[in-house]
Amino acid sequence: xxxxxxxxxDIKNLYASIAEKEILKGLDLQIQEGKVHVIxxxxxxxxxxxxxxIVGHYDTEIKSGDILYKxxxxxxxxxxxxxxxxxxxxxQNPIEVPGVNNAYFLRTALNTKRKYLGLSELNAAQFLxxxxxxxxxxxxxxxxxxxxxNQGFSGGEKKRNEILQMMVLKPDFIILDEIDSGLDIDALxxxxxxxxxxxxxxxxxxxITHYSRILEYIKPDFVHVLKDGKIIKTGGADLVxxxxxxxYEALEEI
Amino acid sequence: MTRLLNLLSPNEMQIxxxxxxxxxxxxxxxxxxxxYFDIKAxxxxxWDRYIGDEIDIKDGKDIIIQNGIVISMPKNKGITIExxxxxxxxxxxxxPLYYLGYALSKTNIKIHFSKNCDVIIRHIYSIADKLIPxxxxxxxxxxxxxxxxxxxxxxxxxxxxxxxGSDIFVAKNANVSLIKEQTTRKNGCVCISSDRAHxxxxxxxxxxxxxxxxxxxxxxxxxxxxxxxxxxxxHLLFAKENANMGTVSKIIHKGKNSKSIQKSKxxxxxxxxGIFDALIKIDNQAPKSTTNQNxxxxxxxxxxxxxxxxxxxIYIDDVExxxxxxxxxxxxxxxxxxxxxxxxxxxxxxxxxxxFANEMIDLIEEKDVKETIHKSFDYVYRNxxxxxxxxxxxxxxxxxxxxxx
Ligand SMILES: Nc1ncnc2c1ncn2[C@@H]1O[C@H](COP(=O)(O)OP(=O)(O)OP(=O)(O)O)[C@@H](O)[C@H]1O
Ligand SMILES: [Mg+2]
Numbered sequence: 159x160x161x162x163x164x165x166x167x168d169i170k171n172l173y174a175s176i177a178e179k180e181i182l183k184g185l186d187l188q189i190q191e192g193k194v195h196v197i198x199x200x201x202x203x204x205x206x207x208x209x210x211x212i213v214g215h216y217d218t219e220i221k222s223g224d225i226l227y228k229x230x231x232x233x234x235x236x237x238x239x240x241x242x243x244x245x246x247x248x249x250q251n252p253i254e255v256p257g258v259n260n261a262y263f264l265r266t267a268l269n270t271k272r273k274y275l276g277l278s279e280l281n282a283a284q285f286l287x288x289x290x291x292x293x294x295x296x297x298x299x300x301x302x303x304x305x306x307x308n309q310g311f312s313g314g315e316k317k318r319n320e321i322l323q324m325m326v327l328k329p330d331f332i333i334l335d336e337i338d339s340g341l342d343i344d345a346l347x348x349x350x351x352x353x354x355x356x357x358x359x360x361x362x363x364x365x366i367t368h369y370s371r372i373l374e375y376i377k378p379d380f381v382h383v384l385k386d387g388k389i390i391k392t393g394g395a396d397l398v399x400x401x402x403x404x405x406y407e408a409l410e411e412i
Numbered sequence: 413m414t415r416l417l418n419l420l421s422p423n424e425m426q427i428x429x430x431x432x433x434x435x436x437x438x439x440x441x442x443x444x445x446x447x448y449f450d451i452k453a454x455x456x457x458x459w460d461r462y463i464g465d466e467i468d469i470k471d472g473k474d475i476i477i478q479n480g481i482v483i484s485m486p487k488n489k490g491i492t493i494e495x496x497x498x499x500x501x502x503x504x505x506x507x508p509l510y511y512l513g514y515a516l517s518k519t520n521i522k523i524h525f526s527k528n529c530d531v532i533i534r535h536i537y538s539i540a541d542k543l544i545p546x547x548x549x550x551x552x553x554x555x556x557x558x559x560x561x562x563x564x565x566x567x568x569x570x571x572x573x574x575x576x577g578s579d580i581f582v583a584k585n586a587n588v589s590l591i592k593e594q595t596t597r598k599n600g601c602v603c604i605s606s607d608r609a610h611x612x613x614x615x616x617x618x619x620x621x622x623x624x625x626x627x628x629x630x631x632x633x634x635x636x637x638x639x640x641x642x643x644x645x646x647h648l649l650f651a652k653e654n655a656n657m658g659t660v661s662k663i664i665h666k667g668k669n670s671k672s673i674q675k676s677k678x679x680x681x682x683x684x685x686g687i688f689d690a691l692i693k694i695d696n697q698a699p700k701s702t703t704n705q706n707x708x709x710x711x712x713x714x715x716x717x718x719x720x721x722x723x724x725x726i727y728i729d730d731v732e733x734x735x736x737x738x739x740x741x742x743x744x745x746x747x748x749x750x751x752x753x754x755x756x757x758x759x760x761x762x763x764x765x766x767x768f769a770n771e772m773i774d775l776i777e778e779k780d781v782k783e784t785i786h787k788s789f790d791y792v793y794r795n796x797x798x799x800x801x802x803x804x805x806x807x808x809x810x811x812x813x814x815x816x817x
Contacts, residue, residue: 213752216744241754253745257767257774266763267753274754306767323753 164191165226166331166362167212172223174211180221181207183387189331194363194376198398199384200406205366206250208384209333213247214240227331242274244330248320248337250366255307260319263307264289268326292325295355297348313340321352332356333364338372350375370398383409413438413455416543417515423497429514436508445507445660448687448719449630454573454602461516462542462572466495474532475523479539480546480576482521490527495519499549502579502608506662507632510606513575516545525552530559530778535576537569537601544601545575550590552580557587561781564594566627569601577606577632582615582641589618591781595788596627598653603629611641613667619645620776622785624792626653630687632660637698639667647676648772650792651684658687658719665698672702677772678709679765680716688718693725694733702732709739710768765793 167189174182181204189195199205211218212225214237224231232240255263269279280288293300298318308316317337324332334353338346353363353376365376373395381397382389383406391397391409401409417433419426438455439446464481472484475493485493499520505511514520523533537544552558582588594603611617615638623629635643647659663672678686688707709718720737742764750760769789776782 215752216748236757237748237751238754238756238760241752247752249749253749255746255749255764255767257770258750258763263750263753263763266759267750267755270754270756270759327753 165189166191166228167364168224168226169212170224170226172211172225173221174207174223175219175221176207176217181218181387182211185223185384185388187382187389189362189364190379191362192357192359193379194357194365196373196378196381196398197364197366197384197389198368198381198401203384204387205384206335209247209335209364209366212240212333213237213245241327241329242271245333246324246327246329246331247333248317248324248335250335250339252308252311252316252320254309254311256309258307260305260307261286261289261303264303264323264326267323271327289326292322295348296322296325296352297344298322314342314345317341318345318349321349325352325356328356330360331362331364333366335366336368337365338367338369346372347375370402373398385409413457413459416459416461419515422515423518425498425501425520426515426518429501429511432503432505433508433511433515436511438512439508443508445632445689446630448656448658448685448689450628450656454604457573459543459573460541462539462544463518466519469493474534476534476536477521477546477548478536479544480517480521486531489529489531490525491529491531492524492526494522496522496549500579500581502634505606505608505634507606507634507660509575509604509632510577510608510634513545513547513577513606516543516575517547520547520549522549522551525550525556525558527553528557531561533560533562534565535562535574536565536567537572537574538567540568540570540572542569543573543575544569547576548578550578550580550588552582552586552588554583555585556583559589559778561591561778562593563784564592564596564603566595566597566600570599572601574601574603574605576603577608580607580609580617582609582611582617584612584614586612586615588616589620591620591622591776591785592631593622593624593785593788594629594631595625595792596623596629596655596657598626598655600627602627604632605630606632607634609633609635609643611635611637611643613639613641616642617644619643620772621647621659622773622788623648623657623659624650624788625657626651626655626684626792627657628655629657630660631658633663634661635663635672637663637665637667637670637672637701640669641667642671643673645672645674646772646775647674647688648769648789649676649678649686649688650681650769650789651679651686652681652792653684654682655684657685659690660687661690663690663692663703665692665694665701665703667697668699668701670698670701672704674703674705674722675772676707676720676722677768678707678718678720679712679769680709680718681712683715684717686716686718686720689721691723691725692733692735694728694731696727699728699730703735704733705735707737708768710742710765711739712765762794769793
């Protein structure tokens with residue numbers, strides 16, 4: 159295999175349904191290690207369904223096809239196993255969890271991961287010291303971690319909180335489902351910088367977006383178009399400009 | 413039980429209580445309030461009544477009442493305690509065991525709060541196989557703010573039956589918070605606490621009840637609200653194994669602009685049974701009153717059962733009322749969210765259950781009391797108190813966040 163083309167995620171001929179409705183219809187996609195992949199596509203095309211299928215969300219049901227992650231088929235793994243192996247998805251609509259303290263949640267998640275990796279658990283003081291730095295970087299108010307997880311957070315605050323989780327957990331493969339929707343200009347910059355800091359040449363990203371704006375901060379290596387449950391076009395960063403000009407209608411199915 | 417009611421030389425109050433008890437009858441399986449509780453076993457047992465001897469009350473930090481006898485109390489807090497044979501018993505309580513308590517106890521403990529204070533009352537039960545009847549009166553004066561916490565401690569009172577409760581008089585403009593924590597265990601003592609609260613104009617009564625464990629306990633509460641009076645009534649229950657516990661209440665709005673909020677949260681595990689049978693009644697003398705009643709229950713597995721019956725009865729137009737009741741499982745979306753961050757399913761479930769309970773526990777303002785209740789919950793929930801930071805202990809965060817970076 160070509161050395162600079164290591165595949166971290168390999169989706170083959172994937173058919174998946176939600177509520178018995180077929181959404182993904184023979185989807186193929188390869189994500190390369192250390193690269194930034196972008197998926198664009200019309201509303202309802204199946205982008206969120208794809209990300210939910212990768213992380214094992216209970217809404218989705220795989221009818222056929224495989225998802226190989228680091229050469230292992232993960233379709234039968236539990237969501238937590240997938241997470242521990244390094245897959246992370248930031249939700250398009252992060253759910254509110256009243257009563258679960260945000261800092262406690264983050265620390266439990268981190269310690270679960272550390273335990274899995276054979277590392278020692280962090281106590282509250284050690285953890286909070288680290289967390290404080292990240293909060294600052296993300297321009298998040300410290301109070302946010304003392305509140306219940308996402309409860310009453312504004313749209314933008316929820317998105318920042320997803321990025322905070324990403325930065326704490328340091329996953330290997332990161333799916334960002336419309337992380338840029340609902341962010342103000344400053345937040346978009348903070349969040350993008352947070353993502354850029356995570357780039358280390360090995361970590362891979364799958365960014366789902368409708369807007370080219372975030373791609374001015376985060377340079378994509380590959381751009382895919384998902385339409386009607388399939389990837390119908392793949393190109394480089396220049397595909398974005400082309401799409402903005404012509405729209406999805408004009409795209410011919412391959 | 414009837415054998416016990418042949419009292420030797422009863423006093424006036426006992427005679428009156430016996431009379432009321434006769435009218436209502438000892439509770440049976442058919443009695444509305446005890447429908448879901450295993451009352452038959454309790455009533456058919458041959459009980460020995462325990463009546464302790466009054467002793468000199470020592471000076472102490474808390475009010476300690478052991479088997480119905482006051483052991484200690486704090487001096488200089490504006491609190492006075494005396495035993496009384498005459499007091500203002502409710503003439504119209506719905507609960508027969510309210511009167512049973514009065515009929516069987518010769519003296520009653522009267523606790524008077526004449527100035528702002530906070531106090532812990534510890535009820536300790538330490539004798540086995542006995543019926544322990546006693547009643548307490550809590551008098552809170554005009555304009556006084558009193559924070560009262562009642563802890564119940566079962567110190568080897570195996571198979572005893574505690575028939576207790578308070579009459580609480582919240583005077584004009586007073587502000588009273590009463591927190592009652594009760595953990596009962598299998599084969600420990602059965603606790604039935606029958607309360608009555610009289611809330612005078614412009615007064616506020618905050619009631620928080622916590623019933624945990626694998627034993628049996630029931631809170632029965634009757635509360636009356638006068639003009640501009642408020643009650644906030646919160647109930648958290650965590651019952652496991654064959655536990656049988658709950659809250660039966662009647663809140664009656666008798667005056668205009670009165671306000672009630674009642675929330676109950678219930679977690680049932682194994683084959684435990686939970687009860688929330690609560691009526692809020694707005695009389696025709698109570699225009700412009702508002703009420704909101706809500707009950708939530710989570711059944712953790714198939715054998716668990718919840719009888720949830722929130723009810724509103726409104727006899728006048730000009731009021732605002734809301735009410736709801738849900739019984740279900742943990743939220744699938746929340747569970748997935750936690751799992752997608754690497755938490756094992758069981759851990760995620762635990763975290764959500766704790767969160768559900770925490771919402772109720774966190775309503776308590778006083779930090780030490782809150783911690784104690786968190787610990788009792790944890791103790792029952794995980795069979796051990798969690799020494800480490802718990803979900804809602806924000807202390808370390810506060811300290812860390814203040815620290816200069
Ligand atoms: N829980 C569900 N039940 C029924 N249909 C669903 C459910 N979730 C998604 N769908 C349907 O699946 C299709 C694909 O939805 P998906 O969320 O994957 O689209 P998307 O490409 O992410 O769109 P958007 O750009 O609007 O976020 C849509 O037609 C949607 O209505
Ligand atoms: Mg979507």
